[in-house]
Amino acid sequence: MSVPDAPSSQRAVFFCLSLFCLIIIVAGFTGMLPEGFSGIFAFIMALGGVLNALGERLGWIRDYLGGGPIVVIFGSSLMVAGGLIPETLSHSVTLFVRDQGFLTLFISALISGSLLGMDRDLLLKSAVWFFPVILGGVVCALVFAGVAGFLIGSGFTEAIFFVGLPIMGGGMGAGAVPLAEIFARVIDSDATSVLSKMVPAVVLGNLFAIIAAGLLEKLGKHKPGLSGDGRLMKGQAMINGHSDDNDTVVCLARMGSGLFVSTSFYVIGYLLSQILPLHPYALMIAAVGLVKGLGIMPAYFEESAALWGNFMVLALTPALLACIGVGFTDLQQVAMVISLPYVFLVMATVTGAIIGAGTVGRLLGFYPIEASITAGLCMANMGGTGDIAVLSASRRMNLMPFAQISSRMGGAMILLLATALLGFV
Template sequence: MNNQGTILLQSQKDIKKITFLELDLKYFVPIFIIVLVAAYTGSLPKGMIGAFGLMMVFGALLDYIGNKMPIVKDYLGGGPIVTIFASAALVYYNVFPKAVFSTVENFMKGGGFLDFYIAALIVGSILGMNRKLLIKASIRYLPVIIGGVLVAIVLTGVVGSLLGYGFTKSIFYIAIPIMGGGMGAGAVPLSQIFGQALNQNPTDLLSVMVPAVALGNAVAIVVGAFLNKLGKKYTSLTGEGKLLKNFDNNTVDEEKESKLSDLKELGSGMIIALSFFIFGSILSKFIPMHAYALMIISVAIVKALNLMDKKYENYAAKWYQFIAKNFTSALLVGIGIAYTSLAQVIDAFTITYLILVLTTVIGAVIGTAIMGHFLGFYMVEASITGGLCMANMGGTGDVAVLSGADRMELMPFAQISSRIGGAFMLILTSLLINLL
């Protein structure tokens, strides 16, 4: 066989290996075509079936494309960013009939899919953490995160005021979304909190926040690579992957995921997550804080005080893993269609906006480095985990930042920043919104 034939045969084998939603192409392509035909012929069912079907297939496709695009996959967040903005572009260019977009929007907002996802994410991720790690992190690591958040917020507010963007506007629309833990558990619930407190449309608010989160993620990845080089030049600043001085990293390993032994466990995990969400909604009637924030506090207390049997914590963690693995891309399609106005994103993208994004990320690095130094942390590692992993896009951003910084062993701490740090930002925002 000649070289061309060998190359062609290899290409065919590579194509056969491509899967979407764990489906081979010969199954996924017909499903995709069915959804397209339904969308264009007005046959797409209204409600959950039509919306979920479209979101699932487009989410899988766009996520795959984003994770294969050069530069985008390495520096701009890959699949999540492409999924959000490509979905928003579908609306901007009227690719589908308006009824299709209305179906998705109703499912995301009126149907409560967003709240359903967030409940699983927050409850499962916190209950699934190692309890000792959670307590130790709260005592020694959380102050480092807070230091980065405060410097980032104040510095961005000051620079925003000097540039004429506004002190408060710079803080709430740029600094806080960037430091909020990504899209699904950060910018989206933040827009809900802002919308409720300010009596504004969350969609309009999210359109301003989304580019901040995207740019912040890209900047965090680049800065992570820079800090790695800085540590090689000034070795006293880094522990070469070790965060705390005189600290045994083996004590912070997260517990391994247990295998799913019974499908009923997913049902138990779901009702646990939903119950915490409902409990947060009840508390919000009596406490002037958003239901998300109150849910977070409730879950953290239950976990820290060891009030729930371990097996039920595992059920909630498994439910979170199931939702995150299967529905995240679909959720991002919904965010792009229902919550992201591409026209407003374009209008928000200015030189001033870019400067403020840079200021936020740099402020996070400075704040965590200083606070980390005083608490016995290595400055480079503190800045990467407590600063950059707060300023990125959550889980995918953690991988990108730590990979660029050559610090993948710090993933447990990065997850604390994304989970607990992001939760802290929701609580802080609920308090600040009433003060400012």
């Protein structure tokens, strides 16, 4: 949608948007929204848009903590905790994101658009060297967690197993839950009680990862030599998905093609997951990477996928962040375990992930900040929703494929590492 040039037109647009948002948000708070896709979609777009605009206008939060994305996530989660958003609506939003496919549609668009929009040679190079960067972040995070545990008296090993590994495990479903089951078998305990000790670390680690992403974005502006401004490796160029042809019909057709390409690759990843014991996103990344590496995708579809991914980022990121805040960020759970020693443990783990991934990444030709975000913070957050929150706070949504590699493949690596480490206990 084009932005009117005349001040009077801009005021009219602002008034109409404000009126729409007010009506929709009040309807949501009072339980008057229509049921189904349309009502929920209108609510999350209105709530996300208002909170994002507020965050971009709060100077200190914008300059040091990531601005809009931080306010959307924590503001909406505070509304849930304070009872402004009804429990039924919160439940519906969670279902909409997870079970009705909004999160899948968003991540699929970013994976296909970002990978197909990358330079082919640099994609192949980054794929080879990315896992050592993840490993650097994991090792440093666990060492930092262990040392912090030793310093505060909770124990070196205890901190690694119950704080470090759960935080770096890729979220709840693919991380903390299987970790708890593995630990329970080895130490002859109940998996539920083990999981109860891990969950606070995972949730608090996710919150710190989001905040750290905003701080890294700010650091990149002050120290441009550390940042690729969204590029992962030195020399990388991105296809921006824009065509020289300004015809609206052509652009709409390209976006439709991009939507079809991204969802088709997700279906391929899903079908492969029925054969191979891997997450559909991981297999989707492999399929898109293979097609890009072989150079067999026509440029029209590559550019269309990049255009569709750009549209999803620009138009729907605040809405998805509102979903994350409403349905996936439980501040009450964090408040129950807040203590200075525990916060110190979690901060040490996240800091270690940043330093380890950034240092190894720089040695291997990656930009340190982008390496720290994708291979460090995207290991320390809570899977797919955490990836979106971290990349949005750092203004680097195009790095979603590498964030997903960290969350899915890196998370599987943590399970193997935990099993091996338990053998020495």
